[in-house]
Amino acid sequence: xxxxxxxxxxxxxxxxxxxxxxxxxxxxxxxxxxxxxxxxxxxxxxxxxxxxxxxxxxxxxxxxxxxxxxxxxxxxxxxxxxxxxxxxxxxxxxxxxxxxxxxxxxxxxx
Numbered sequence: 115x116x117x118x119x120x121x122x123x124x125x126x127x128x129x130x131x132x133x134x135x136x137x138x139x140x141x142x143x144x145x146x147x148x149x150x151x152x153x154x155x156x157x158x159x160x161x162x163x164x165x166x167x168x169x170x171x172x173x174x175x176x177x178x179x180x181x182x183x184x185x186x187x188x189x190x191x192x193x194x195x196x197x198x199x200x201x202x203x204x205x206x207x208x209x210x211x212x213x214x215x216x217x218x219x220x221x222x223x224x
Contacts, residue, residue, distance in 0.1 A: 140192045144213050147188040150221035151202060151211045154178035159207050160174055166208045172198050190215040 154175045159168060172187055179187060187198035192215045203212045213220035 137192075140190075143191040143217070144216070144220040145222055147190070148202070148211050148213065148220070150179060150188065151175065151204065152222060155204065155207055155211070161174050164207065169204060173205070173206070175222055182190050190220065192220070 155170055157178045158170050189196050189198055190201040190213050205211055210222040
């Protein structure tokens with residue numbers, strides 16, 4: 115019985131730390147995706163001479179996000195059931211993109 119109590123105590127300590135580490139990892143992954151999207155927006159605007167008020171589409175950014183047109187667009191790692199359109203809002207060139215899944219902590223700070 116003592117062994118079971120010790121295992122229960124260790125589990126009570128380890129599980130919240132695991133959950134917290136997982137959430138931090140997902141947040142960092144999402145913020146990195148937002149950085150890549152913002153860099154792709156800026157590169158697209160520079161190459162196509164767009165005004166600051168322009169909003170690129172995901173199709174226009176696809177070539178700037180990796181390996182040409184063959185790459186899958188990023189999605190928020192906080193949920194597995196979303197795609198790019200459900201994960202991110204691109205915004206105008208002077209506004210950073212937003213995460214639509216976790217709006218309070220998945221934020222790209224300029």
